[in-house]
Amino acid sequence: MLKLWAILAALALVQAPVDPHLPGRTIDTVAPTLPVGIKRGVLIVSKTNGWRHIEHIPHSNAVLADIAKRLGRPSYTTENAAVFNDDQLSRFSVVVLNSASGDFLTPEQQAALARFVARGGGVVALHAAGDNSHTAAWYVDTVIGATFTGHPxxxxxIQPARVTVVRPRHPVMAGISSPWMPRDEWYSFDGNPATRGMTILAQLDEASYRPGDALRMGADHPVMWINPRSKGRVFYSALGHEPQLYDDPTYRRILTNAIRWAAR
Structure with a gap:
């Protein structure tokens, strides 16, 4: 009888469904072959070594590629982190980290990204690119500047909430009417990234939604910011869980502004 139970338990493990949100960690070592002629392009990366946002990634990748096209820039979309090497990064002006989660870069690949930013390359990081599955010191300090603590x-x-533009004159916020009431998954952080040198562009009004007591940040609840300390232009937006948000004209304009600004 014990042997039978052991066999049944083993079969249950084999047949247990794999959660597509947690595909497992993979390390990429062979760089992709880039299309011929990419120069000053937009690199869109949705590599997942943490939570995978299967709901929005296919659609948001397409929207980001369309934004690049409308800006007159070639784009390349990949989930192969081996593209983070000096030679291939030199063909891009900006890297969009589209809910890229987990420590998706090897130390060598992260060093290549750091050199890219030090040369003036731009980074646009979205949603899960800023969650707490990222632990590398350079990435946390340069790209995010805060630690994600959770969401309702x-x-x-998913709730509507009031987003207020703090710096309406910044190029990323050009043409954005405030307040704006999108529906999304609202991230909270361990503190205001402004205390770590970031410049806040937009924040949440906590009175406009239900964050829960443990996730309250108070009057200053940032959701979009830039890093003015780096040579390359770095922008982060905590928004982006819902695929519908990428069709919102306001968010699409913010993404367009951010890519244009980061790419100089």
């Missing part, structure tokens, strides 16, 4: 769950997982 259950019935409050």
């Amino acid at each position: 769950g259950g019935a409050d997982h």
Whole structure:
């Protein structure tokens, strides 16, 4: 009988469904072959070594590629982190980290990204690119500047909330009407990234939604910011869980502004 139970348990493990949101960690070592002629392009990376946003990634990648096209820039979309090497990065002006999660870069690949930013390359990081699955010191300090602490769950997982533009004259916020009431998954952080040198562009009004007591940040609840300390232009937006958001004209304009600004 014990042997039978052991066999049944083993079969249950084999047949257990794999959660597509947690595909497992992979390390890329062979760089992709880039299309001929890419120069001053937009590199769109949705590599997932943490939570995978299967709901929005296919659609948001297409929207980001369309934005690049409308800006007159070639784009390349990949989930192969081996593209982070000096030679291939030199063909791009900006890297968009589209909910790239987990420590998706090897130390060598992260060093190549750091050199890219030090040369003046831009980074646009979106949603899960700023969650707490990122632990590398350079990435946390340069790209995010804060530690993700959670978001509402259950019935409050997706809510409308009031986003207020703090710096309306910044190029990323050009043409954005404030306040704006999008629906999304609202991230909270361990503190205001402004205390770590970031410049806040937009923040949440916590009175406009239900964050839950443990996730309250107070009057200053940033959701979009830039890093003015780096030579390359770095922008982060905590928004982006819902695929519908990428069709919102306001968010699409913010993404367009951000890519244009980061790419100089």
